[in-house]
Amino acid sequence: MSTHSKAAAQFVADAARTTWHDGALWAVRAKRDRMAQSVPEWEALRSAASEIKRHTLSHLGHYLTTFERQATANGIQVHWAVDADEMNRIVGELVARHGGRHLIKSKSMLSEECGLTPYLEARGIEAVESDLGERIMQLMHRPPSHIVLPAIAVKREEVGTLFEREWHTEPGNSDPTYLTHAARKNLRTKFLGADIAMTGVNFAIAEAGAFAVCTNEGNADLGTSFPDLHIAIMGLEKVIPDYRALGVFTRLLARSATGQPVTTYTSLYRKPAPGKQIHVIIVDNGRTETLADTAHRNMLKCLRCGACMNTCPVYRRSGGYSYSYFIPGPLGINLGMLRSPASYHGNVSACSLCYSCSAVCPARIDLGEQIYAWRQEMDLSGHADKYKKFAAKSIQFALSDPERFRSAVIAGRLAQRLPHGLLNNRFNPWYGSGREMPRFAPRTFRELWQAGEIRAAFPSAPASAPGENGPTAPQNHPTNK
């Protein structure tokens, strides 16, 4: 059994929570659909986004240096970090040089990727998450379970209990409005007391030397309103050529992410205010390896909208913590494999190959197809599950010859006459996952055909019997382009 299946068992044990999680995310997917349908040129926009990203990746060095040059001309200081360690070190140095122990940060997947918060805390710097969902997770000492909806696996009663413990809110009050406003009040002191602000970067606009940060809460904007040092961290794939491209991405991002026409705040930072500093750190941390990987280069087109998670039937029913990589869902399966197949191959089985993720991705990343490709690559690298491989080989053996197939059907019929407990027990992984073994049909199609019953029921059916013309060519794998 994969690491994902084992971890998911814990999540699905709470049926009510699983059902709520599934329904809540499906509702977000439905909102995304309504938004997409309200834009007649939606599919052309997705194509444009994909092509702009591909173009940018093919000129990545040019656009990154253009961004650096323009941003520098605007008074922004640009740094380059080859990996997580270097990024953390640069942040640490900037903070040390500036002084102060209180950093207020907005949501950044890159900071999770690089373990920035623990790095800072080990040096006595308090890094407070200001996005409500991220703050909830920080206070619970748990990682986010979704990249856009960090606290989606937490119930309101749990938030109520948490806030009661932390901020002495009314006992038993779990009303979301009440709790949100309690968090607003408490985080005010963190905003006002911060020495340093940190944000991520949604888009770095090369020609303008500016960067965009998108939030609904306004936490990034409020966070950067008081301290005189603002540090922004970005993966190097976040650069885009120009404002024209930003027009395309801002139309797609929130519609895909949460089903809103745009995030409440799409903020452009172009020049530091007088007396203040803005530093941008451009981070590689494995991205150039992905760029060199022709089979998986497409992952660098990602906008981090989370649409692939919301639509994924496996993610919705198993939750973010069932995946061993810090980013879950179809995106995380792929990014985990790019990070380390040895550590994260257990996630690759968390996919039904329905390809719904590929169908909703605003940048047309072939997420599902790439998971399929990873499964082929896993066999070559020796990470394939040996039991599944044996089962698949056995099935292949039985199905590749008509006589063997018929014998297998007879054997299966006999097997299902065995006492129930002999097949349906914990040693059978199919039954062990809460499923009954399927029943064989009383008679096969071939038997019905030979008895003339098919012809009698469907007079227009073709005259030749199945198997008589040799095996049919295998169908192409379904694609969703």
Added chain:
Amino acid sequence: MNSKEQILRRIAAAHSPEISYPAFDFTPQHFADPAATFAERLEAAGGRAVWADGQPLDEWIRRLYPEARRIASTLSEVTLTTINPDETEDPRTLCDVDLGIVRGSFAVAENGAVWIPQTIRHKALYFGATALMIVIPRDAVVDTMHEAMARPEVCEDDFGYGCFMSGPSKTADIEQALVFGAHGPMSVTVVLQ
């Protein structure tokens, strides 16, 4: 070799194939009455649009925010102002003022957003005020973000900070229940003047 050179060398070594900048072969959506669509979508985002119709801003403030006591604005036509935010040294004092009145330059019909290039000393007012009134010229409404990005106020002006703002601050981080006023303004009114 420093980190920048190392990263650029790795990018060059990746040899990703040459792809040209795409031509946008689609016609963006167009609205029959962009201002009406803007008002409708701003409302869906939790905000409100009003047409000044020759009424002074003071009137609108009295009508829409009768409870506001601490009012911050640099707009000379607002006489109800109690705080001049540009004369404030510490932006922290602008946090939790009852009402801020600021200028925006144009609106976007498709998503109810207003482009606000920072024209005041502290951007804290945009996010710290409990309620925000944004004043824009009545004819300044574009259809989509494509047009918005091509406006000179975005792609030519020498702004330091600017924001497309669509309604009040919001979150749904607790069980997907929508709540206004996560950190920023609880209420946003756009006045088309």
